[in-house]
Amino acid sequence: MAVAMAAAVAMAVAVPGAMAVAVAMAMAVAVAVAVAVAVAVAMAVVTVNFFLIERCFKMSTYVIVRTFSAGVFAGYLDSRNGREVVLTNARRLWYWAGAASLSEMAMSGTKLPAECKFPVAVDRVLLLEAIEILDCTEAAKISIEGVPVWTA
Helix, strand or coil: CHHHHHHHHHHHHHCCCCHHHHHHHHHHHHHHHHHHHHHHHHHHHHHHHHHHHHHHCCCCCEEEEEECCCCEEEEEEEEEECCEEEEEEEEECCECCCCCCHHHHHHHCCCCHHHCEECCCEEEEEECCEEEEEECCHHHHHHHHCCCECCC
């Protein structure tokens, strides 16, 4: 663009009556620069907005995690680092009925929610020694979250 601008100025000085052409070329270059800047700014805004939306409304997978010694939990997978798993809005599945296995629980949920013993959900839990992580279906998530809170 700088070359085009220099050529326009040289032409305006060397050729009489070419001032209008030089001005038109300079304006075209200025418009091209303005458009390029506008596009770059728009792309930056879209990138930043997508990043913020992704961070604020992080789409988490609802999972069931079996640990080596802490039991079984269901919640939203926040992070995993080796055998360390962080769940949010997590419930301990202390006792369940209406599902023959955790695999069935992850696929269908429980058919006997009143017989299950799932305590209150905690905001966040760090689970050590996770030995099994099962993704849940939407139906299973609704079923597990719908089990009444078991209290002492």
